[in-house]
Amino acid sequence: MHELSLAESTLELALRHAQGAGATRVTGLHLVVGEFTPLEESSLTFYWDRITRGTSASGSRVSIRRVPARMACVDCGRALDPVTETWCCPTCGSGRLRLTSGDECYLESIDVEGEVA
Amino acid sequence: MSRRVEIVEDILSANDHLAAENLARLEAAGVFSVNLMASPGAGKTTLIEQTISQLRPRLRLAVIDGDLATSLDADRAAAAGAEAVQINTGGQCHLDAVMVRRGLEALDLSRIDLLLVENVGNLVCPSSFDLGTHRRVLIASVPEGDDKPYKYPGSYRAIDALVLNKIDLLPHVRFDVDTFRRGVEILNPGVRFFLMSCTTGEGLTAWLEWLEAEVGERRAEAVT
Numbered sequence: 001m002h003e004l005s006l007a008e009s010t011l012e013l014a015l016r017h018a019q020g021a022g023a024t025r026v027t028g029l030h031l032v033v034g035e036f037t038p039l040e041e042s043s044l045t046f047y048w049d050r051i052t053r054g055t056s057a058s059g060s061r062v063s064i065r066r067v068p069a070r071m072a073c074v075d076c077g078r079a080l081d082p083v084t085e086t087w088c089c090p091t092c093g094s095g096r097l098r099l100t101s102g103d104e105c106y107l108e109s110i111d112v113e114g115e116v117a
Numbered sequence: 118m119s120r121r122v123e124i125v126e127d128i129l130s131a132n133d134h135l136a137a138e139n140l141a142r143l144e145a146a147g148v149f150s151v152n153l154m155a156s157p158g159a160g161k162t163t164l165i166e167q168t169i170s171q172l173r174p175r176l177r178l179a180v181i182d183g184d185l186a187t188s189l190d191a192d193r194a195a196a197a198g199a200e201a202v203q204i205n206t207g208g209q210c211h212l213d214a215v216m217v218r219r220g221l222e223a224l225d226l227s228r229i230d231l232l233l234v235e236n237v238g239n240l241v242c243p244s245s246f247d248l249g250t251h252r253r254v255l256i257a258s259v260p261e262g263d264d265k266p267y268k269y270p271g272s273y274r275a276i277d278a279l280v281l282n283k284i285d286l287l288p289h290v291r292f293d294v295d296t297f298r299r300g301v302e303i304l305n306p307g308v309r310f311f312l313m314s315c316t317t318g319e320g321l322t323a324w325l326e327w328l329e330a331e332v333g334e335r336r337a338e339a340v341t
Contacts, residue, residue: 110121
């Protein structure tokens with residue numbers, strides 16, 4: 001997607017919440033990203049190291065938890081893994097499936113240090 | 118000693134907050150708004166021209182036009198009779214909520230019934246950025262091929278209505294409407310679907326009726 005703008009938004013979020021918690025340094029970030037969310041991790045961490053220089057998040061580590069994609073049949077409600085070959089529900093044969101997880105993209109938590117005096 | 122701070126906030130939340138503000142502003146003014154997305158050449162501007170010229174006698178229309186450079190599209194919308202604002206994205210491949218806010222500031226919303234936002238021609242990035250419009254519409258076209266829902270799922274999922282344009286070319290192009298529709302149904306069950314040709318005018322009436330009904334609802338809500 002837009003790894004540089006995502007990195008910038010993440011930094012802005014992290015610094016705001018670190019400040020709110022009275023911390024002086026951000027050491028780690030925990031992102032939750034769906035399997036179907038178009039995000040390239042190596043590109044994100046490449047930008048991350050550069051844009052955090054000179055900030056209180058400099059040197060912090062980004063960890064990404066990927067959430068597997070899951071689908072559900074709209075007609076019978078059966079939950080299923082994405083079925084790319086047939087695109088239909090194995091129980092009732094319906095072709096109407098919707099994604100129930102796998103498009104997440106959020107900052108779950110940050111690790112911080114220090115106390116503002 | 119490090120400690121953990123729980124957050125759980127969407128990474129694009131800054132954009133989403135602004136989009137919510139845009140929507141509130143449109144709601145307050147009783148304006149119905151549509152974000153039109155498509156690949157380059159699918160017929161966004163032509164559909165906008167047709168919509169303006171057909172609805173102009175009954176509705177007051179405005180267009181916010183997003184493009185990398187030039188005001189060619191906004192000029193066409195203005196020539197067709199709508200108030201038009203050009204937003205040059207300076208190379209950015211999509212509109213975001215900040216740019217649309219700029220567009221809204223340039224318009225007198227009290228004098229508008231229907232706002233069409235023409236996104237940058239691109240099947241990937243626009244779908245990630247909510248603009249705050251009431252509806253999101255994707256315009257696909259026959260020459261693009263019937264496999265596009267399968268190849269660009271993000272764009273086909275994040276929409277409320279789909280226009281399949283250039284159906285007058287179906288006899289000349291290998292395009293299976295059922296294959297296309299099946300892909301769309303998988304990604305977005307029950308999505309509103311318009312088969313259309315802006316060249317022959319086929320299917321245009323259903324599209325215009327839908328827009329007019331939505332505008333009517335917005336007006337009724339703004340009055341009550």
